[in-house]
Amino acid sequence: MKGNDQDEVKAGNAGGNVGRRSFLKGALAVGAVATGGFALNMAVPGLAEAAKRPLPKKWDETIDVVVIGSGFAGWSAAAQAAIGGAKAVVIEKMPTYGGNSIINGGVYASYDDKFHYRQKMGLGDDSPELHMQDTLKGGDFFSIPALAKVLAEGATDGLNWMIDDGGAVIRPTVVRAGGHSAYRTHAAGIGKVYVDALKRIAEKNGAQIRLNTAVTWIWRADADPKSPVLGVEVKSGRKISNIKVGKGLILASGGFSRDVKMRGDHYPFLSGENWNCTNHPGATGEMIRFAQSVGADTLQMNYIQLYPYADPETGILDTPALIPFNGPGNGIVYVTKQGKRFISELARRDHVSFAQIGLGPQGKPTYTIFGDDMVEKMGFTKGEIEAGLKKGRLVVGNTIAEVAQKAGLPQDALVETIDKHNKYLAEGKDPEFNKPITKAMLPMTKGPFYAVAQWPAIHHTMGGLRINEHAQVIDIFGEVIPKLYAAGEVTGGVHGTNRLGSNAIPDCVVFGRVAGRNAAKG
Amino acid sequence: MFVMKRVVVIAIAAAVLFCLPLLTAGGGTALAAPSPKGSCKGCHADFASVLPKGHPAVKGTGLAACSSCHAPDLAAKKPENAYSVRMHRAHIPPKGKLECTACHSWVPGKSFGLIGRKGSFGKPDKEQMELLKEIFASWASSGYTDSLHAEAGIACSQCHGKGLPTFDDTVENAGCLKCHGPMEELAKKTEPKEFKDRNPHKSHLGDIACTVCHKGHMESKVYCLDCHKQFGMKIQGAAKK
Ligand SMILES: Cc1cc2nc3c(=O)[nH]c(=O)nc-3n(C[C@H](O)[C@H](O)[C@H](O)COP(=O)(O)OP(=O)(O)OC[C@H]3O[C@@H](n4cnc5c(N)ncnc54)[C@H](O)[C@@H]3O)c2cc1C
Numbered sequence: 001m002k003g004n005d006q007d008e009v010k011a012g013n014a015g016g017n018v019g020r021r022s023f024l025k026g027a028l029a030v031g032a033v034a035t036g037g038f039a040l041n042m043a044v045p046g047l048a049e050a051a052k053r054p055l056p057k058k059w060d061e062t063i064d065v066v067v068i069g070s071g072f073a074g075w076s077a078a079a080q081a082a083i084g085g086a087k088a089v090v091i092e093k094m095p096t097y098g099g100n101s102i103i104n105g106g107v108y109a110s111y112d113d114k115f116h117y118r119q120k121m122g123l124g125d126d127s128p129e130l131h132m133q134d135t136l137k138g139g140d141f142f143s144i145p146a147l148a149k150v151l152a153e154g155a156t157d158g159l160n161w162m163i164d165d166g167g168a169v170i171r172p173t174v175v176r177a178g179g180h181s182a183y184r185t186h187a188a189g190i191g192k193v194y195v196d197a198l199k200r201i202a203e204k205n206g207a208q209i210r211l212n213t214a215v216t217w218i219w220r221a222d223a224d225p226k227s228p229v230l231g232v233e234v235k236s237g238r239k240i241s242n243i244k245v246g247k248g249l250i251l252a253s254g255g256f257s258r259d260v261k262m263r264g265d266h267y268p269f270l271s272g273e274n275w276n277c278t279n280h281p282g283a284t285g286e287m288i289r290f291a292q293s294v295g296a297d298t299l300q301m302n303y304i305q306l307y308p309y310a311d312p313e314t315g316i317l318d319t320p321a322l323i324p325f326n327g328p329g330n331g332i333v334y335v336t337k338q339g340k341r342f343i344s345e346l347a348r349r350d351h352v353s354f355a356q357i358g359l360g361p362q363g364k365p366t367y368t369i370f371g372d373d374m375v376e377k378m379g380f381t382k383g384e385i386e387a388g389l390k391k392g393r394l395v396v397g398n399t400i401a402e403v404a405q406k407a408g409l410p411q412d413a414l415v416e417t418i419d420k421h422n423k424y425l426a427e428g429k430d431p432e433f434n435k436p437i438t439k440a441m442l443p444m445t446k447g448p449f450y451a452v453a454q455w456p457a458i459h460h461t462m463g464g465l466r467i468n469e470h471a472q473v474i475d476i477f478g479e480v481i482p483k484l485y486a487a488g489e490v491t492g493g494v495h496g497t498n499r500l501g502s503n504a505i506p507d508c509v510v511f512g513r514v515a516g517r518n519a520a521k522g
Numbered sequence: 523m524f525v526m527k528r529v530v531v532i533a534i535a536a537a538v539l540f541c542l543p544l545l546t547a548g549g550g551t552a553l554a555a556p557s558p559k560g561s562c563k564g565c566h567a568d569f570a571s572v573l574p575k576g577h578p579a580v581k582g583t584g585l586a587a588c589s590s591c592h593a594p595d596l597a598a599k600k601p602e603n604a605y606s607v608r609m610h611r612a613h614i615p616p617k618g619k620l621e622c623t624a625c626h627s628w629v630p631g632k633s634f635g636l637i638g639r640k641g642s643f644g645k646p647d648k649e650q651m652e653l654l655k656e657i658f659a660s661w662a663s664s665g666y667t668d669s670l671h672a673e674a675g676i677a678c679s680q681c682h683g684k685g686l687p688t689f690d691d692t693v694e695n696a697g698c699l700k701c702h703g704p705m706e707e708l709a710k711k712t713e714p715k716e717f718k719d720r721n722p723h724k725s726h727l728g729d730i731a732c733t734v735c736h737k738g739h740m741e742s743k744v745y746c747l748d749c750h751k752q753f754g755m756k757i758q759g760a761a762k763k
Binding site for chain 2: 096
């Protein structure tokens with residue numbers, strides 16, 4: 001194929017004024033791949049990519065379905081693509097698989113599960129419709145409803161798939177978490193349970209993984225709506241090679257919470273290195289930039305979530321840091337250093353985080369107080385509590401006063417707060433913060449009791465690549481980019497301003513499956 | 523200095539016997555002039571002075587004098603090969619300064635063997651050869667995992683198997699565990715007294731590659747510390763000497 005000089009797509013400026021015309025005037029012969037011609041290219045001036053780059057002259061290999069990222073979304077996509085008969089390969093830049101997914105807290109929102117735990121425990125009603133409504137509301141109606149619907153409707157089948165085909169073991173309980181109006185959050189202890197289940201399904205069907213391999217570019221000849229992505233450039237050690245995509249390229253590269261520049265560019269309040277972050281170090285946004293460089297649209301990049309309950313010192317979301325999230329439906333109480341409540345424990349994450357930030361730096365940390373009888377109902381084991389105690393992440397006391405003393409809180413104030421909260425539970429009404437009271441919330445009358453310290457840390461990026469309900473990536477003109485799919489945290493528009501806790505796993509699994517199925521069809 | 527100490531213990535014969543002329547000449551850095559291919563005469567008037575104690579007398583002035591007994595291990599069958607390790611370390615930096623082709627025959631992209639002997643270890647092209655040289659130098663003296671192995675008399679093939687390692691070669695866990703395993707034993711050794719789950723050999727990340735932390739030819743790093751900055755774990759092969 002041959003583009004005449006004038007028509008070749010040149011490297012644009014970063015914030016460039018590359019108009020639709022210059023896009024579409026790119027090299028013309030769609031489909032006549034890899035025989036010269038220049039690549040669509042909008043990299044930052046000065047970067048290697050910014051040079052007017054010819055498309056690879058030859059491809060080192062061809063793979064049906066190339067999946068970028070080995071978290072929930074990537075493995076789900078690879079599994080489903082392999083089941084659909086495609087050769088699927090997962091590309092992962094880190095030396096270990098799993099991204100944020102393998103360190104995740106294992107809570108999964110779904111209106112039902114094959115064991116029907118919610119029904120068996122008498123925890124009330126739920127439906128996919130209600131799940132969708134909560135998701136829209138919890139994100140201030142900034143979500144694209146069609147996407148939220150796919151999540152809510154596919155969540156249960158995704159969960160059962162991991163249990164039945166992947167051997168995932170979930171804990172026998174369902175909790176009600178902040179922003180959810182039903183008991184629908186399932187617990188597995190840690191996200192690795194699901195990652196390994198998905199990996200098993202994928203590998204059993206022939207999918208493979210390559211670790212230590214970073215995608216460094218996406219190849220597309222031009223932005224004509226009929227022009228598919230052609231392949232990717234990957235770097236493994238010192239070796240750079242080009243993979244041609246046979247049927248589909250699936251971006252499942254996760255969020256960008258660790259990308260200091262990207263998060264600061266979109267949400268200046270979170271700029272700089274000084275924020276704690278719950279994510280793995282590989283949670284950076286280069287795949288979003290590469291996709292933008294070949295025409296992909298993004299949305300809502302400025303919605304970045306703080307996890308309100310991270311370890312105040314390290315920002316890590318360990319098992320103790322999950323208790324404040326899992327526990328509101330079982331009666332836990334959040335208090336300030338003064339031993340006073342400051343918000344409804346069933347509030348959304350963004351509200352809880354900003355209530356804490358509003359206390360000022362001297363308000364750090366706040367605490368969650370809970371009782372021993374809640375532990376298993378919240379989805380934890382006694383062993384996990386003991387480990388938390390040994391590491392100094394939890395303190396324990398036989399009375400509320402003793403817990404207060406060990407945590408360094410004013411004893412009288414904490415005793416009064418808990419007494420009052422017990423009374424609210426008995427009366428079924430929280431006049432202070434209007435928390436909806438349920439029967440599953442236990443009063444703290446009999447010890448031992450525990451306290452865990454908490455503080456916000458950067459956690460989840462709601463924005464990202466624009467997709468439709470088939471997980472196809474949409475370009476800046478509203479057209480589908482042929483052969484390009486995205487799923488999981490790399491996408492935007494599913495959660496709006498604020499992702500409800502336990503909604504990310506179903507998002508990744510459900511859209512990963514959709515992407516894998518569609519990509520395999522070619 | 524750190525490397526030197528160990529070398530003295532492990533490879534004293536090599537360091538002193540093979541390189542005596544070099545060491546005295548200038549801190550062990552330079553050969554006066556490269557020998558003609560396959561000949562040792564330029565530096566070693568005779569071999570008597572460089573042979574390990576108890577070694578039978580050797581006749582001749584060339585490579586063949588050694589390789590007639592110490593045949594190249596083309597099949598990578600020898601579990602250890604102290605001869606090869608000592609010879610290499612004695613003649614490449616920092617101890618010596620010989621080019622590979624002083625002893626090896628090399629036709630780029632076609633073969634790589636020992637001068638005067640049949641057989642080939644592989645087909646390195648120019649680019650691969652550069653990489654091999656770089657990695658070999660690291661093996662000889664870097665202070666990384668590779669040179670810790672060199673000091674213990676372990677050559678490339680014991681980790682990488684038969685043939686010259688290629689560009690994207692790695693070492694699978696099974697390879698490391700042949701000597702260092704089984705994994706459960708390793709995990710037992712590194713289990714912290716207080717927090718048993720903070721065990722680098724029993725990570726919450728599951729079955730991970732040894733090379734995630736233990737890099738062969740680069741600085742080794744405790745991967746855990748990327749997130750758990752407060753753990754204060756240490757690893758061998760971390761610092762450049
Ligand atoms: C500590 C923690 C706990 C959480 N707990 C929960 C929970 O309990 N429930 C819930 O619903 N959500 C939870 N979340 C959110 C959820 O885990 C994430 O949104 C989810 O894991 C994202 O999955 P993913 O597949 O999209 O991306 P990831 O799992 O992050 O995987 C993306 C992968 O892509 C790789 N990658 C990126 N760029 C490239 C490139 N250029 N080349 C090659 N590879 C690349 C990354 O290295 C990474 O491994 C938690 C998040 C964190 C950080």
